[in-house]
Amino acid sequence: MTTDAPREDLLAGLSFPPGFVFGAATAAYQIEGAVDEDGRGRSIWDTFSHTPGRVFEGHTGDVAVDHYHRYRDDVALMADLGLSAYRFSVAWPRVLPEGGGRVEQRGLDFYRRLVDALLEAGVDPWLTLYHWDLPQALQDRGGWADRDTAARFADYAAVVVDALGDRVRHWSTLNEPMVSALLGHVAGEHAPGLQDPVAGARAVHHLLLGHGLAAARLREAGVADLGITLNFTPMRPASDAPADVDAARRLDGQQNRVFLEPVVHGAYPADVVADLEAAGAPLPVRDGDLEVIAAPLDWLGVNYYFENTVQAGPRPAGKGPSPFIGGHDVVELDPEGPTTTMGWGISPDAFTEVLLWLGERAPGLPLVVTENGSAWADEVDAEGAVHDPERVDYLVRHLAAVTAAVDRGADVRGYFAWSLLDNFEWARGYAQRFGLVHVDYATQRRTVKDSGLLYAELLRRHRERA
Numbered sequence: 001m002t003t004d005a006p007r008e009d010l011l012a013g014l015s016f017p018p019g020f021v022f023g024a025a026t027a028a029y030q031i032e033g034a035v036d037e038d039g040r041g042r043s044i045w046d047t048f049s050h051t052p053g054r055v056f057e058g059h060t061g062d063v064a065v066d067h068y069h070r071y072r073d074d075v076a077l078m079a080d081l082g083l084s085a086y087r088f089s090v091a092w093p094r095v096l097p098e099g100g101g102r103v104e105q106r107g108l109d110f111y112r113r114l115v116d117a118l119l120e121a122g123v124d125p126w127l128t129l130y131h132w133d134l135p136q137a138l139q140d141r142g143g144w145a146d147r148d149t150a151a152r153f154a155d156y157a158a159v160v161v162d163a164l165g166d167r168v169r170h171w172s173t174l175n176e177p178m179v180s181a182l183l184g185h186v187a188g189e190h191a192p193g194l195q196d197p198v199a200g201a202r203a204v205h206h207l208l209l210g211h212g213l214a215a216a217r218l219r220e221a222g223v224a225d226l227g228i229t230l231n232f233t234p235m236r237p238a239s240d241a242p243a244d245v246d247a248a249r250r251l252d253g254q255q256n257r258v259f260l261e262p263v264v265h266g267a268y269p270a271d272v273v274a275d276l277e278a279a280g281a282p283l284p285v286r287d288g289d290l291e292v293i294a295a296p297l298d299w300l301g302v303n304y305y306f307e308n309t310v311q312a313g314p315r316p317a318g319k320g321p322s323p324f325i326g327g328h329d330v331v332e333l334d335p336e337g338p339t340t341t342m343g344w345g346i347s348p349d350a351f352t353e354v355l356l357w358l359g360e361r362a363p364g365l366p367l368v369v370t371e372n373g374s375a376w377a378d379e380v381d382a383e384g385a386v387h388d389p390e391r392v393d394y395l396v397r398h399l400a401a402v403t404a405a406v407d408r409g410a411d412v413r414g415y416f417a418w419s420l421l422d423n424f425e426w427a428r429g430y431a432q433r434f435g436l437v438h439v440d441y442a443t444q445r446r447t448v449k450d451s452g453l454l455y456a457e458l459l460r461r462h463r464e465r466a
C-alpha cells in the first residue's frame with residue numbers, strides 16, 4: 001500500500017481522547033459472497049436480490065467482494081491501515097441455515113478464523129449479530145412481524161456467543177432496526193419487500209424485543225461490553241407552520257425516538273404510540289416486554305449520514321412509498337447544496353447535534369459512532385491511485401464534528417468509518433461506493449483510496465500521541 005500522506009495537512013486540529021477507538025465497518029451480506037458455501041442457508045436478501053426489479057440492475061450479494069475467501073488479505077489491509085478495531089456482522093443463515101435448530105459448524109468456523117486473524121493482527125473485533133440478513137426459513141414463518149422471531153434471535157445469539165465469546169469482547173445485537181422494520185416492511189425498498197404498515201409496526205417491536213432477549217443471553221454468557229446500533233436522522237420542519245412542525249415530529253418519532261426511548265428508558269414515546277394506533281398499526285406490546293427491551297447496555301452505537309427537512313403535503317409519486325407509517329402526507333425535501341451519489345446531503349453540524357442530543361437523552365451511556373461515511377463515483381486512475389476528494393472532505397468534516405461534540409461534553413468513545421471496502425449497497429447494488437478501499441468488482445483488486453490513506457495517517461498520529 002502507498003502510505004504517502006496527502007500533502008495538505010487536513011488533519012491539523014483533529015485530536016481525540018486517549019483510548020478513542022478507530023475502526024471501519026462492514027456487514028456480512030454486503031461483503032462475504034459465497035452464498036452457497038459451507039452449508040449456508042438462504043437469507044431474505046438472497047430472495048430479494050434475486051427477485052427481478054428489486055435491486056439496481058439485478059445486482060446480488062452472491063459474490064460481493066469475496067471476503068469469505070479473501071478475509072486474510074482484508075485483515076492484512078486493516079492492519080496496514082492501522083485500524084484498532086473492525087466492526088463486522090455474522091450471517092445468521094451461515095450459523096443456523098434454517099433460522100434455528102441445526103447449527104452449521106462450518107459457518108461458525110469461518111467467524112472463528114476471521115476473529116483469530118483479527119486478533120493476531122492486533123485488530124479488535126466488534127461483532128454485530130444482525131445486519132438485516134434474516135434466514136428465509138424464518139421469513140416463511142412470518143419473519144419479524146411474528147413474535148417468535150424475537151425468541152429465535154435470542155437462541156441464535158446464544159449459539160454465536162458460545163462459539164466466539166472466548167475471543168470477542170464487543171457485542172452488538174442489531175444494526176439499524178429502523179431500516180429492517182420500516183424500509184423492509186413499509187416502503188418495501190429492502191428485504192423482505194413488504195408494503196404493510198401493520199407488519200412494519202410489529203417488526204419494530206419484535207426487533208426490539210429480540211434485542212432485549214438476546215442481550216439477556218449474551219449477559220448470561222459473560223459478555224461485558226454490549227451495545228445496539230441505531231441510525232439517527234434529524235428531522236427539520238421546512239417552516240414554522242404547525243403542519244410542518246407536526247410532520248417533523250412524526251418522522252422524528254418513527255426514525256429516532258421509537259427505537260431509542262424503549263432501549264434506554266423502557267417506554268415507547270406516547271406521541272408515536274398514538275400516531276401508530278391512529279394509522280391502524282399498533283405496537284404489539286405485551287406485559288413485561290419493555291423491561292426486557294430496556295436491558296442495561298454498555299454503549300450505544302450511533303450511525304449518522306445526513307439530516308432531513310420535511311414538509312406536510314402529499315408525497316410526490318416520484319419519491320416512492322414512504323418508509324414511515326402514515327407518512328403518505330409528508331415529503332422529505334431534496335437537500336439543498338451538494339449531495340453524495342446516494343442523493344444525501346452533507347451536514348456535519350447536525351452530526352454534532354445528534355451526539356449532544358443523545359448525551360441528553362441517554363445520560364451516562366457512552367456513545368460509539370458505529371457508522372459514518374459517504375458514497376462517490378470513485379475510479380482508479382492511470383497511476384493506480386483513487387483520488388476521492390469529496391470523501392476526504394466528508395470524512396474530515398465529520399471527524400471534526402465528533403471532536404466538537406466531545407469538546408462540548410459528549411461521551412463518544414470511538415468512530416467506525418463506513419465502510420472498509422466498496423460493497424453491495426443493498427437496493428442500490430454495486431453502483432454506490434462507500435469504501436475507504438476501492439474494489440474492482442471484475443478482478444476483486446483492492447486499492448486504498450486517498451480517504452483511506454488520510455484515515456491511516458490520522459490513526460498513526462493518534463497512536464503516537466497516546
Ligand code: IFM
Pocket residue numbers: 027030176303371418425426434
Ligand atoms: O450500507 C449501509 C449499511 O449497511 C447500514 N447503514 C447505512 C449504510 C449506507 O447506506
